[in-house]
Amino acid sequence: MWLGIDIGGSKLALVLADGTGAPLRATRRLAWTPSGDAARDLGVIVGEARRLLADGGGARLRALGVCVPGPLDSRSGIVEGPPNLPGWRDVPLAALLEREFGCAVALENDANAAALAEWQARAPRPASLVYLTLSTGVGAGLVLDGRLYRGMHDLAGEVGHAPVVWDGEPCACGLRGCLEAYVGGAAWTRRLRRIAPESGRVAELAGGREAVRPEHVVAAAREGDAFALSEVERWNEHLSRALVAVAFAFAPEVISLGTIASAMGEALCLTPQRERMAAHVWPRLADAVRLELRALGEELPYRAALAVAEIAAMEKR
Numbered sequence: 627m628w629l630g631i632d633i634g635g636s637k638l639a640l641v642l643a644d645g646t647g648a649p650l651r652a653t654r655r656l657a658w659t660p661s662g663d664a665a666r667d668l669g670v671i672v673g674e675a676r677r678l679l680a681d682g683g684g685a686r687l688r689a690l691g692v693c694v695p696g697p698l699d700s701r702s703g704i705v706e707g708p709p710n711l712p713g714w715r716d717v718p719l720a721a722l723l724e725r726e727f728g729c730a731v732a733l734e735n736d737a738n739a740a741a742l743a744e745w746q747a748r749a750p751r752p753a754s755l756v757y758l759t760l761s762t763g764v765g766a767g768l769v770l771d772g773r774l775y776r777g778m779h780d781l782a783g784e785v786g787h788a789p790v791v792w793d794g795e796p797c798a799c800g801l802r803g804c805l806e807a808y809v810g811g812a813a814w815t816r817r818l819r820r821i822a823p824e825s826g827r828v829a830e831l832a833g834g835r836e837a838v839r840p841e842h843v844v845a846a847a848r849e850g851d852a853f854a855l856s857e858v859e860r861w862n863e864h865l866s867r868a869l870v871a872v873a874f875a876f877a878p879e880v881i882s883l884g885t886i887a888s889a890m891g892e893a894l895c896l897t898p899q900r901e902r903m904a905a906h907v908w909p910r911l912a913d914a915v916r917l918e919l920r921a922l923g924e925e926l927p928y929r930a931a932l933a934v935a936e937i938a939a940m941e942k943r
């Protein structure tokens with residue numbers, strides 16, 4: 627039996643499955659708020675895992691995979707202090723869980739794990755795939771020539787913090803002009819609440835400007851609202867600067883786009899991105915790279931955690 631755990635800043639998802647490719651046996655998903663104390667948080671996570679194992683009939687656990695926000699060291703299994711898990715500084719998570727459950731444990735950051743799951747979800751599996759999370763924050767995972775590419779300090783794929791505008795908008799990371807400061811859900815939400823017209827369609831859909839979120843802009847853009855369309859255009863413009871660089875840097879067979887792009891869909895995101903790709907990338911390369919919306923929806927966190935469990939099963943056999 628494999629166990630996968632996805633530890634987010636506001637949600638915890640756990641999944642139990644038989645080995646390779648078997649259907650999910652049981653899942654749990656709960657809202658949670660990290661307490662600020664890693665030992666206490668770990669107690670909650672272990673308790674939930676034990677409950678799920680009991681639900682699954684108590685079969686022997688062979689591998690455990692954990693997705694956590696970075697920074698982390700996947701080789702030593704240490705969580706180094708993610709901003710959205712306060713109090714988690716240099717936590718030897720893999721070793722602690724190995725002791726707790728007596729099985730192989732692997733850790734990956736959430737973008738890397740999601741990229742593996744997106745790669746596995748396609749048949750046939752593409753030679754290479756880059757997955758961009760495009761959620762509250764922006765990160766990417768790289769599966770190159772059929773292997774997860776982690777880079778130095780597990781930092782490969784941090785394109786969310788490569789600048790798309792020199793000295794542009796300030797980013798939560800401390801730099802300026804980062805992709806995340808333009809297309810990340812948190813940054814976009816802050817901007818929208820500042821500039822959305824008080825009596826416009828976007829504010830109306832949200833029930834007030836202070837409640838506006840990206841999904842309201844997407845809905846209003848579908849109705850043809852001018853402000854929403856201009857915001858979507860701006861979002862696409864900044865994202866395309868990163869996608870062009872990704873295409874030239876990796877020439878991946880597939881670039882898969884996550885949450886916000888997936889909500890925008892074909893007309894609002896893929897079509898304008900393909901047009902920009904055609905304009906800014908050599909034709910031979912632009913034709914070869916497939917731009918797609920993510921293949922996995924709600925099940926992505928579970929599949930991502932199980933993809934990490936598979937690493938544990940294979941590497942630590």
Ligand SMILES: [Zn+2]
Binds near residue numbers: 797800801802
């Ligand atoms: Zn940044």
